Amino acid sequence: MRAKLTTLSARNFEPADQAYEIVDTELKGFLMRVQPTGLKTFYYSYRNSDGRRKRIKIGPLGPSLTLAQARDKATSMAGKVADGTDVQADKVEGRQRAKETLKGTLGRFLEEQYQPWALANHKSGQNTINIVKASFPDLLTLPMSQIQLKRMERWRTEKMQQDRKATYVNRCVNALRGVITKAVEWEVLEEHPLKRLKNLKVDEGRKARYLSSDEEFRMLAALKERDDELKKARTRGNEHRAERGYPLLPDISHLAYADRMTPMVTLSLKTGMRRGEQFDLMWSEVDLINNVITVNGATAKSSKTRHIPLSPSAREVLGKWRGQCGLNEARVFPADDGGRLDNVKSSWTTILKKAGITQFRWHDMRHDFASKLVMRGVPLNTVRELCGHASLNTTLRYAHLAPDHKADAVALIG
Template sequence: MKAKLTSRTIKDLAPAEKAYEVVDTDVKGFLLRVQPTGRMTYYYAYRTASGSKKRIKIGSHGTQVTAQQARDLATRYAGQVAEGKDIQEEKQSSRKAARAASEKTLKRFTENHYRPWAQTNLKSSDSTIQSVYASFPDLLDTPMADISVAWIERWRVQRLKDGNKPATLNRLVNALRSILTKAVEWETIEEHPLRKLKALHVDSAPKVRYLNSDEEERLYRALEERDMKLKEARARANEHRAIRGYELMSDLFRFTYGDRLTPLVTLSLKTGMRRGELFDLTWENVDLDTKVITVTAETAKSRRTRHIPLGPTALKVLTAWKQQAPLQAGRVFPADDGGRLDNVNTAWRNLLKAADIFNFRWHDMRHDFASKLVMKGVPLNTVRELCGHSGLDTTLRYAHLAPDHKAEAVALIG
């Protein structure tokens, strides 16, 4: 059937028992297919330079295109065919290119390729990836090759205005960089889009926070008072339960500590272990006879095993804690349900408040450990080994604390 395909002629078409086609009389190859359901679809049929017959879908009448819009597209296709182009092949190639490009977006690459690798090879990979997602939500659906230095510069300017510290922004950008680096290494993209981006300037010798003698005394006193309050609260609870005939809980006065917090804090201060390393520590890696804790490569941030000698205080604390600690899963500090401990944030904040200590994070106990070793004259490389620093540069932040080393040097010239 032939007719000029206009809105008026199409309006008069009725569906038949079988599908049929109406070929336009003006534009060669332009046609409308009418389905028994009444659905009408425009196509453009043509022959390639090699003589093959092909057709390309233009769109559904009414819902996607009008008769005039379909005619305009068919006319454009006719011109391209006259130039020797295979429009169907080009359209398929464009679709393939679009699909390939979508696989190169930041989130697709991260989920399909980077995350599986990172979970096997990097410590805290999931939290690092989550920090990238939270910090750069506008980049997740962007092709990695289109991520620009200018965009990151604008992002950093705004974040600095919001009060973020340069070191924090450098850390977040480095997490993003690491994903893009793997994309280049695995030939997903040709070159690193942030290769010319310079890090924000950060003081190479930042102030190190550690406890002075008064703060340390207040901290330990607050821990003792806290343990006593926990024991007294447990005793009152058991009196209450006994009156009502309930099963009694363990009498904490039989033990040294009220709960895990005092051993955790003391070990942090006396071994310099990271919080995650303490949460992962098992009794298998605590040797009370040789007085050594082993931090295994699987739980260490540096992915290298290190051994930490136990001083008298740390040894005393661990010995006492082992007598009362739950032994689920062999962890030294298991969670209440026996699994891995998640955090002690509330207890830590309340402790600092009770001790009247300010601007002191849990991680600062690690700085306290390293600082006091250096102040006692321990060589920096030994401090590096005990703390598990990957390089000496990190340890050098404590160099200024070494006793009189600068004064002695200046004294040499009178």
């Protein structure tokens, strides 16, 4: 049977006495097989380079696989076939390699099987690997079949007794869960040993940390004071060098900023950019004429490109910073060696101490940006777009800051 597979039609196809197939008319090779039991399974059918007809199982229709997801996977397979890849043979070969690897331990599986795939397919792949290795060192020497639910429940209990936050515990467990999920998908494990393990409950309505007016004033003052101190220190250092005949370091007394920290902090407060997005930001993505920054999807956490207008203060700071950077500099905030910056912890700690601000992380500047937009009446969906949140649920944590929205709602019922 040939028909266009849609969410509605896929759900409405009824089982018959014998299994039958519906071949999609929109994507060549994409089909759904309906068993007499009612099970509906998606496949992708193709011809390899030898002209032999093959098919590869995508998975059964259900909560974990929608029609749209199955179609996306089939489309990806079609692209590989067009490039000359025999996807079925590739899957069998990969499965066999994974099985051989799993004769060893979780550590070997991570290094030899999961890591190459994760680094090629996920921006956070290395982070996941690091979390698993740091959080579960005792599991690395165990076969994955021995990672059981009871063991993980005991690990969680120990961490909670150590006063670790539920968000931290969930993050660690979910990293391990993701690794095991790939083993199940590659059919090297028959079932997921942690499938019944639910995340610890987290208060999603917790208060977002943002700066008060006084704290923001102290932050900006601390940045100015720090710039002045660094410039004076450079001048004193050069005087010392001159007296001893040493080569002088570049004079920074006439520059707007002593280093990258004031522009970076200002940009964080006024655009809500993530720290990693700033580390990856290129001057080609900064439009000082139209006052907009483009966060490239290739470096964004959500993998989606977004455009952030520059406020007057952010435009002024970036303009001055551009003026003192070399015109041949590609990165907006390069490391001292010209490469990608990866750490500002020491400087950030010094700034917070100088400003007298406590319990405020770098990422909280992003919360500050979102919170103050909401408090000024900006619609939540606009805040979501500016921050690059993948889901509106993430933005809803700031909803309580909207001016009088709850009072107005209750007033409607008199």
